[in-house]
Amino acid sequence: MTLRIAVVGAGPAGIYAADSLLKSDVDVAVDLLDRLPAPYGLVRYGVAPDHPRIKEIVKALDRVLASPGVRFLGGVDLGVDVKLEELRELYDAVVVATGARADRDLGIPGEELTHGAADFVSWYDSHPDAPESWPLDAASVAVVGVGNVALDVARVLAKDGEEMRVTDVPGPVLDALRAKTTTDVHVFSRRGPAYVKFSPLELRELNHSPSVEVVVHPEGFDVDDHGMAHVGANKSAKLVLDVLANWVGRDLEGKPHRIHLHFCEAPVEVVGEDGRVTAIRTERTAPVGDGTYAGTGEVTTWEVGAVYRAIGYRSSPVLGLPFDDRAAVVPNVGGRVVDLDGEPVPGAYVTGWVKRGPVGLIGHTKSDAAETVGHLLADLAGRGSDGSDGAATRSEAEVDAYLAARGVDVQTYERWRRLDDHEVALGAAEGRTRVKVAGREEMLRLGAGLPEA
CATH class of the missing domain: 3.40.50.720 (NAD(P)-binding Rossmann-like Domain)
Structure with a gap:
């Protein structure tokens, strides 16, 4: 049977x-x-x-x-x-x-003003349930988290939108990315550089854009004995730390956009006015000695126009x-x-x-x-x-x-392949591998072999 x-x-x-x-x-x-x-x-x-x-x-x-x-x-x-x-x-x-697919919460005052990384990723990846537009008018942006998704968000926000022309994003997303006004993206980690979650490959790719340079701030970059032991037992962490150490204090090239990496800075409040983010406040942390970090009471206010939380999915x-x-x-x-x-x-x-x-x-x-x-x-x-x-x-x-x-x-699979062929054909017409169709009803219509709306 x-x-x-x-x-x-x-x-x-x-x-x-x-x-x-x-x-x-x-x-x-x-x-x-x-x-x-x-x-x-x-x-x-x-x-x-x-x-x-x-x-x-x-x-x-x-x-x-x-x-x-x-x-x-x-x-x-x-x-x-x-x-x-x-x-x-x-x-x-x-x-x-x-x-x-849901974003984890920060649990700090003003969080209701923030964007979830998963929602932003869904938008630029043309998820059928994502909003049609996204606000990209902030010159300075904060991203909370140091995983691969956080770096993806920072990179997409920072790089020149024209660089995305070779990807599979549909026209409205590409137009929005071209028109964005972001020049500086600040990425915050509550712990030190020995404990970041992103991969060495993901980190190195931050430095590949001709329009973006990575600024590793020396404040909070210290690694204690526990951090060194962690790095010694984790090859990926060691590779990441080596790359970051080489970038600390290096001369800047004057590129138009920047990604700032801040370590030992824990977000404590998002500040806003009239429903818009105006700043994020972080507290300097210090290692306790067992891999955890505690606040020092030193608070810094960073003027930003948007905050993205990227501390994990749930x-x-x-x-x-x-x-x-x-x-x-x-x-x-x-x-x-x-x-x-x-x-x-x-x-x-x-x-x-x-x-x-x-x-x-x-x-x-x-x-x-x-x-x-x-x-x-x-x-x-x-x-x-x-x-x-x-x-x-x-x-x-x-x-x-x-x-x-x-x-x-x-x-069905047959209908999906029909939609897949349509997306590939859209891409071929523009010299790209594919161009995604975003709307659910349009995806179903094209899968059924009906004419494009």
């Missing part, structure tokens, strides 16, 4: 779960459901457009989507178009891989599943969802960031999916051979009829 599995979320985590299921020795069919009309999740909507090499992973993900035994069902929103309990009736098991609750709001994950043991009493929820599994939090790279996502799938298959192997104690599995045709009865306009 063929096992039918629903995977909710067609980003890397969900696609790797499907791949792991296909590579097992079990006869399995997988439906990949996603609320968006396009697959690939954060690879499409979370990677900066000037990082095309990172998007090479799309080729590997697409091979899984094109595999026999896998169906892409885009435009299906869990909790809106179908309930979790309904999926558990339609499939033998459900794997939730909805990722993490997952959102999944309707029908328990949720640990403190850790921002669905409670689970090795991918098996458990309820508030620690008991397994039959037929429900998680993988990716909604399982373990927004940490780790692609390699972690693969092994994470393999762990979840291993437990899922072990659980299903223990049920009755006639499926009597498992789900009331339906055929593909019955699933399609069910969604059609709910009025869901499903974006």
